[in-house]
Amino acid sequence: MSDRNLEQRMNIKLCVKMGKSASETLVLLKEAYGEHSMKKSSVFEWHKRFKEGREDVHDDARSGQPKTQRTDANVDRVRALVQSDRRMSVRDDGRRIEHEQGNRAADSDRGLEDGKALRRDGASNLVRRSEGTSSSDFIPIF
Numbered sequence: 001m002s003d004r005n006l007e008q009r010m011n012i013k014l015c016v017k018m019g020k021s022a023s024e025t026l027v028l029l030k031e032a033y034g035e036h037s038m039k040k041s042s043v044f045e046w047h048k049r050f051k052e053g054r055e056d057v058h059d060d061a062r063s064g065q066p067k068t069q070r071t072d073a074n075v076d077r078v079r080a081l082v083q084s085d086r087r088m089s090v091r092d093d094g095r096r097i098e099h100e101q102g103n104r105a106a107d108s109d110r111g112l113e114d115g116k117a118l119r120r121d122g123a124s125n126l127v128r129r130s131e132g133t134s135s136s137d138f139i140p141i142f
Contacts, residue, residue: 008038009057013050022047 008029015025022044029037038046 004033004036005038006057008033008043009046012043012046013055013057016047016050 011029011032012025015028020028025047026037026040026043029043037043
């Protein structure tokens with residue numbers, strides 16, 4: 001969340017404490033922030049929350065899959081993968097990392113089998129290649 005949004009939420013909270021309506025608050029924010037002001041629906045939503053007694057101006061925690069973390073170990077693993085094959089795409093990096101972590105379910109969802117890997121040929125078509133085969137043994141997968 002940007003500092004500008006946080007600042008505007010604080011101003012909305014102040015307007016609620018001063019007894020301003022949501023429409024009046026919107027006009028004041030438009031005057032103060034111009035084109036960078038919050039959208040009408042967001043102003044009205046936050047005005048309602050503060051009017052109902054909310055004190056915190058920060059977003060609520062969300063459920064779902066947590067964001068990945070940038071740790072030294074993760075950075076080192078990705079750096080090693082990139083250095084091992086500089087032609088590798090971001091998608092390939094993710095697949096190889098999942099495979100190294102033992103995420104077999106993700107592999108089977110993509111149709112990978114042990115001893116086989118997906119690669120891209122020169123025309124950017126996905127191809128399946130068994131380990132130990134030459135590059136002339138590529139078979140397009142559609």
